[in-house]
Amino acid sequence: MLTAPSALLLPPRRTVHRLFGRPVEVWLARIRPRTPAASAGAAPELTAQERDALDAIGDGLHRLQHAGGRVLARRVLGAELGVPPRRVPLARGAGGRPCLDPGAPGARAPYDFNISHSGPYVALAVTSGMRVGVDIEHLAARDASAALARRLFTPHERTLLTRPGSPRHLARWYRIWTTREAHAKARGAGVGGLRDPMTGHGTRWQRGHVALAGPYTGSVVALRPGSFDPPTREVTP
Numbered sequence: 001m002l003t004a005p006s007a008l009l010l011p012p013r014r015t016v017h018r019l020f021g022r023p024v025e026v027w028l029a030r031i032r033p034r035t036p037a038a039s040a041g042a043a044p045e046l047t048a049q050e051r052d053a054l055d056a057i058g059d060g061l062h063r064l065q066h067a068g069g070r071v072l073a074r075r076v077l078g079a080e081l082g083v084p085p086r087r088v089p090l091a092r093g094a095g096g097r098p099c100l101d102p103g104a105p106g107a108r109a110p111y112d113f114n115i116s117h118s119g120p121y122v123a124l125a126v127t128s129g130m131r132v133g134v135d136i137e138h139l140a141a142r143d144a145s146a147a148l149a150r151r152l153f154t155p156h157e158r159t160l161l162t163r164p165g166s167p168r169h170l171a172r173w174y175r176i177w178t179t180r181e182a183h184a185k186a187r188g189a190g191v192g193g194l195r196d197p198m199t200g201h202g203t204r205w206q207r208g209h210v211a212l213a214g215p216y217t218g219s220v221v222a223l224r225p226g227s228f229d230p231p232t233r234e235v236t237p
């Protein structure tokens with residue numbers, strides 16, 4: 001799978017998590033070193049609309065990250081659906097969340113996926129029959145981390161944090177943060193969803209650790225099958 005070279009990404013690595021007894025694939029890829037940001041839109045997997053959207057992204061790294069996520073999603077989902085990457089029927093559901101267009105010929109509505117990127121990495125989570133979210137982050141100290149923890153983390157989550165400034169504190173802070181972000185992305189709740197309660201761990205949602213090289217970490221979250229209706233199409237990219 002994915003044996004053909006990509007102009008933008010190095011060969012991806014696949015791991016499989018079992019959440020609610022179902023496989024959740026997490027694909028990790030690195031952007032090719034020295035890839036010019038101006039060439040991000042030249043990837044053959046991308047549609048004309050996607051290339052136009054990339055032209056509107058001013059920051060070079062963000063342009064590469066966005067293009068890399070779309071390329072990885074199109075390649076993996078194309079292999080799953082048996083169609084060329086450019087013909088994968090990507091759409092946006094409620095809240096702008098990327099999804100497969102359930103109304104497109106050949107699309108399998110039960111498939112769900114989510115994309116994240118940080119630094120040179122792009123991540124894609126794919127599963128079937130339930131909602132999934134993924135978040136990867138660079139393990140870097142944040143000036144506002146204490147304030148964010150007070151505002152967004154529960155009292156129990158804050159008790160898991162150790163002394164600020166220690167490596168363990170940073171790792172635990174980002175474990176909580178990436179879990180919250182992946183949970184919000186699975187629900188399609190957006191940034192505002194980081195504040196929402198995350199009750200029902202183990203029964204309503206489950207988490208897996210996404211291991212990356214270097215100072216990066218991540219989480220993948222799946223929602224219990226049947227918790228959400230299939231995403232509704234709003235606009236196609």
